[in-house]
Amino acid sequence: xxxxxxxxxxxxxxxxxxxxxxxxxxxxxxxxxxxxxxxxxxxxxxxxxxxxxxxxxxxxxxxxxxxxxxxxxxxxxxxxxxxxxxxxxxxxxxxxxxxxxxxxxxxxxxxxxxxxxxxxxxxxxxxxx
Amino acid sequence: xxxxxxxxxxxxxxxxxxxxxxxxxxxxxxxxxxxxxxxxxxxxxxxxxxxxxxxxxxxxxxxxxxxxxxxxxxxxxxxxxxxxxxxxxxxxxxxxxxxxxxxxxxxxxxxxxxxxxxxxxxxxxxxxxxxxxxxxxxxxxxxxxxxxxxxxxxxxxxxxxxxxxxxxxxxxxxxxxxxxxxxxxxxxxxxxxxxxxxxxxxxxxxxxxxxxxxxxxxxxxxxxxxxxxxxxxxxxxxxxxxxxxxxxxxxxxxxxxxxxxxxxxxxxxxxxxxxxxxxxxxxxxx
Amino acid sequence: xxxxxxxxxxxxxxxxxxxxxxxxxxxxxxxxxxxxxxxxxxxxxxxxxxxxxxxxxxxxxxxxxxxxxxxxxxxxxxxxxxxxxxxxxxxxxxxxxxxxxxxxxxxxxxxxxxxxxxxxxxxxxxxxxxxxxx
Numbered sequence: 001x002x003x004x005x006x007x008x009x010x011x012x013x014x015x016x017x018x019x020x021x022x023x024x025x026x027x028x029x030x031x032x033x034x035x036x037x038x039x040x041x042x043x044x045x046x047x048x049x050x051x052x053x054x055x056x057x058x059x060x061x062x063x064x065x066x067x068x069x070x071x072x073x074x075x076x077x078x079x080x081x082x083x084x085x086x087x088x089x090x091x092x093x094x095x096x097x098x099x100x101x102x103x104x105x106x107x108x109x110x111x112x113x114x115x116x117x118x119x120x121x122x123x124x125x126x127x128x129x
Numbered sequence: 130x131x132x133x134x135x136x137x138x139x140x141x142x143x144x145x146x147x148x149x150x151x152x153x154x155x156x157x158x159x160x161x162x163x164x165x166x167x168x169x170x171x172x173x174x175x176x177x178x179x180x181x182x183x184x185x186x187x188x189x190x191x192x193x194x195x196x197x198x199x200x201x202x203x204x205x206x207x208x209x210x211x212x213x214x215x216x217x218x219x220x221x222x223x224x225x226x227x228x229x230x231x232x233x234x235x236x237x238x239x240x241x242x243x244x245x246x247x248x249x250x251x252x253x254x255x256x257x258x259x260x261x262x263x264x265x266x267x268x269x270x271x272x273x274x275x276x277x278x279x280x281x282x283x284x285x286x287x288x289x290x291x292x293x294x295x296x297x298x299x300x301x302x303x304x305x306x307x308x309x310x311x312x313x314x315x316x317x318x319x320x321x322x323x324x325x326x327x328x329x330x331x332x333x334x335x336x337x338x339x340x341x342x343x344x345x346x347x348x349x350x351x352x353x354x355x356x357x358x359x360x361x362x363x364x365x366x367x368x369x370x371x372x373x374x375x376x377x378x379x380x381x382x383x384x385x386x387x388x389x390x391x392x393x394x395x396x397x398x399x400x401x402x403x404x405x406x407x408x409x410x411x412x413x414x415x
Numbered sequence: 416x417x418x419x420x421x422x423x424x425x426x427x428x429x430x431x432x433x434x435x436x437x438x439x440x441x442x443x444x445x446x447x448x449x450x451x452x453x454x455x456x457x458x459x460x461x462x463x464x465x466x467x468x469x470x471x472x473x474x475x476x477x478x479x480x481x482x483x484x485x486x487x488x489x490x491x492x493x494x495x496x497x498x499x500x501x502x503x504x505x506x507x508x509x510x511x512x513x514x515x516x517x518x519x520x521x522x523x524x525x526x527x528x529x530x531x532x533x534x535x536x537x538x539x540x541x542x543x544x545x546x547x548x549x
Contacts, residue, residue, distance in 0.1 A: 020436060022429040054436070054454050056461040057520060080359065084319035085454040087354035093458060093523040102359035104326055109359075270485075316451060 004029045006036055012044035012113055013037065013075075014106070018051045026062050033066060037073045044113035045070050048106060050081025055090055064099040076116040076123045078102065080109035099124070133186035136252045141234055142180045149176065152230035157223060174202050175227070179256075188252055191259050203264045211271035220268045224261040231257070288314045290321040297397045298327040299390065303336035311347035318351065322360045329397040330355055333390045335366030340374055352384045361385075361400070365393035418490075420480040426464050426493065427473035435464045435476055439491065442478060446487045446549055456489060456547045459524040463493045463543050466520045471495025471541055481546070488529075488548035496540040503533055 004025065007014045013036055015029070033045060047063065049055070055063075067077035080103045090097070101116070101123060103109040115121040142149065150172045178199035182188075185195045192200075203224070210220040231253050239245045288310070290300045300318050304310075322330055332348065334340065340348075352362040364386040387393040398404060424438065425431055439460040443453040460476075467474045474495030481488040500506050507522045521543070525531040528545040535541035 020433050022433050024429065053440070054458045054461065056458050056465070057523065058461070058465060082358045084316060084323060084354070084358070085450045087319060087357040088315060088350075088451050089454045089458050089527065090357055091350050091353045092455065092526050093462075094526065095523070096353075097357060102357060104323065104328065104359045108326070108328065273485075312451070 003032065006032060008036075008040055008042070009046075009110070011040075011042055011117075012046055012110060013040070013042045014046045014048065016048040016051065021059075023058075026058070030062065030066060030069070034069055034073065037070060037075050042075050043117045044110075045075055045077040046106065046109045046113065047077065047079045048081050048109075049079060049086075050083065050105075052086065053083070055082075055086050055095070057093070057095060060090075060095045060097055063097060067100045071123065076101070076113050078109045078112050078116075080105055134188040134252055135186060136183050136188070136249060137239065138231075138235075138249070138253065138256075139180040139184040141238060142176050142183075145234060146173070146176055149230050149234060152233065153227050156226040156229040171202070171206065171223075175199070175224075178202060183252075183256070188255060191263060199260065200263065203260065204267055207264055207267035208271045211268050211275060217265050217268050221261045221265045224257060224264050228253070228257050284310055284313050288317055290318050292321075292325055292327070293331070293394060294398065294401075294403070296325075296327050296401045297329045297331065297394070298322060298325060299331040299333060299394075301333040301336060301390070305339070306337060306344045306347060308343070308347070311344070311351070315347070315351045315354065319354055319358065322355060322358065328360050329400060330360055330362045331390065331393045331397060332362055332364050333366045333393070334364060334371070335368075335390065337366075340371045349384070363387060363393045363396060365390045416481060416483040418479045419482050421477065423475055423477045425473075425475050426467045426495075428468070432461065432464045432468060436461050438478065439489070442480065442489055443547075446480065446489055448489075448547070448549055452547060452549070455527040456491075456545075459527040459545055459547075460491055462520045462524045463491070463545065466543070467493045467495045467497075467541075471497035473497075474540075481548075483548075486548055488546055490530075490544065490546040493543045494540070499537050499539045499541055500533070500535040501537040503535060507533070 004015060004017060004019075004021075013033065015033065017029075019025070021029070036042065037045065045066065047066065052059070063077075063079055070077045078101045079097070082102060101112060103112045112121070116123045150169060153172055154169070178196070182193075182196045182199060185193075187193045187195050190196075206223060207220055232250065235246060235249050235253060239249055288300060288302070290298055293299050298318070298321050300314060300321075302314065306314075318330055318332070321327070332351065334348075337344070348364065352364075355362050362384055364384055365388070367386050367388055385396065387396060424435065426435060436457050440453060440457050443456055448456070464476065467476075471493075472495060474493060474497070477492040477494070479490040479492070481490055507525065521533065524543075524545055527547075529548050530544070530546040532544045533541070534543075
C-alpha cells in the first residue's frame with residue numbers, strides 16, 4: 001500500500017502531502033506519524049500542504065487530530081504552505097483549524113517550531129488584540 | 130424538415146449584382162451610416178451569402194448551416210464596429226439599408242403580379258429583419274465583452290499590493306468596496322503574501338468612504354484567510370467615524386488596527402523584529 | 416436554462432469520493448471557473464460525497480453542466496437511499512454532528528455554493544443539490 005514519506009530534519013518530522021488522500025491513506029499517515037514521533041523523539045511535526053488543492057472537514061479533522069496527539073507526545077505541530085484559494089474556501093466553509101499553528105513555508109515553519117520548543121511561544125494560538 | 134421557400138431573390142441578385150450594390154451604398158449613406166458603410170467587398174460578400182441561403186430556400190432558420198458564411202460575415206462586421214465604438218444603429222444600418230434597393234428591384238421585376246410581389250416582399254422582409262437583428266445582438270455581445278474586460282482591468286489596477294519591507298506587504302484600498310472588488314483584493318493580497326513570504330499584511334482603509342457590516346465582514350474574511358495561511362494582518366486608516374460605526378454595528382474586529390499606515394508600519398517592523406535607529410552624527414553627512 | 420451535459424457516477428467507496436473530486440475539478444476548469452471558485456465547489460462536493468458515503472450508505476452523483484443565457488454553471492446532485500435526515504434544520508446548524516465530525520458538511524457546503532437544496536426525511540433517503548455559477 002502506498003505510504004506518505006516522513007522525513008526527519010533535526011528534531012522535526014516533515015511530511016509533505018502531495019496526493020489526494022483517501023481515508024485509508026490518511027489514517028495510515030496518522031499512525032505512522034505517532035509511531036515515528038515516539039521512535040525518533042521528535043519535538044516537532046511539520047505538515048506541508050502546499051500541494052493540496054483543497055481542504056475539507058475530513059482533512060481539517062485529520063490535521064487537528066495529528067496536532068492534538070502530537071501534543072500529548074510533547075511535540076508541536078505546524079502546518080505550512082496553505083494555498084490562498086484553500087484559505088479563502090476554509091474561511092467560507094467555517095473551518096478554523098484552531099488546534100493547529102500555521103506558517104507560510106517550511107523555513108518559517110521550522111523557525112516557529114523552534115520558538116515553540118524553546119518556550120518563546122505558546123503552541124496553541126492566542127490572538128493578541 | 131424545415132419548409133423550403135421558393136424565391137426569385139437569388140436569381141435577381143445574380144442578374145443585377147452591380148446596380149444592387151451601387152444603390153445599397155447610396156442607401157447606406159442616407160441611412161446615416163456614412164463613414165461606417167460597408168465597402169464594396171463587404172457588400173459583395175453579403176450578396177453572395179444571401180444568394181446561397183435563398184437558393185437553398187432556407188428563409189426561416191438563420192442558424193442553419195447554409196447561413197454559416199453570412200453569420201460569419203455579420204459577426205466580423207459587428208465585432209469590428211463594437212470595438213471602434215459605433216452605435217448599434219450604425220452597425221445594423223448596414224443590413225437594414227439593403228431593404229431599399231432590394232424592394233425597389235422586386236417592385237421592378239415582379240410588380241406586375243400583386244400576389245407574387247407580396248410573397249417576395251414578405252420573404253425579403255423576414256430575411257433582412259432577421260439578419261439585422263442578428264447583427265444587433267452580436268454587436269451587443271461584443272460590447273458587453275469589451276466592457277467586462279475593461280472593468281476587470283480597472284479592478285486589477287486599482288488594488289495594487291506593495292511590498293513595504295522584507296516580510297511586510299500593504300494594500301491601500303481606495304473607493305467603495307463591493308463584493309466583487311473585495312474578492313479580487315483578497316485573492317491578490319493572499320497571493321502576494323505567499324509569493325513574497327510576507328508574514329504581515331497591512332490593509333489600509335483610509336481611502337474607503339464607508340464601512341458597513343458587509344465591508345467589515347469582507348475585511349474579516351480576508352484577515353481570517355491570511356491567518357490560516359500563517360500571516361497576520363493589521364488594519365490601518367481607521368477614522369473616528371469608522372470606529373464609531375464598527376462599535377455601533379456590534380462588529381467584532383478581532384484584529385489589530387491602527388489609525389495611520391505609519392503606525393501600522395511601525396508595529397509591523399516591531400513584530401518582525403526590526404527597528405529604525407538614528408545614525409550617529411558623524412555618519413549623518415556621509 | 417439548458418442542461419448541456421449530464422453524467423452520473425457512483426459514490427460508494429472512498430475511491431469514489433476521490434474520483435468525485437477529480438471529476439468536479441475537471442468540469443469546473445472546463446467551464447472556466449477561477450481557482451477560488453474551483454476550490455469552493457470541489458470542497459463542497461467533497462463534503463457532501465463524504466456524507467453520502469458515511470451517513471447515506473452510499474449513493475450516486477449526477478453532474479450537470481448548465482447554461483443560462485451567457486452564464487455557465489455546474490450542478491451536482493447527490494442521492495442516497497439511506498436512513499435520511501429527520502431534522503434538516505438541525506443538521507444545517509453549524510457544529511451539529513452525529514458522527515463526531517466537525518459538523519460542517521451541510522451548512523459548510525451551502526455557504527460554498529450559489530444554490531443549495533436538501534430533500535430528506537427519516538427512512539426516505541436524501542437528495543442534496545448544489546450549484547455554482549460563473
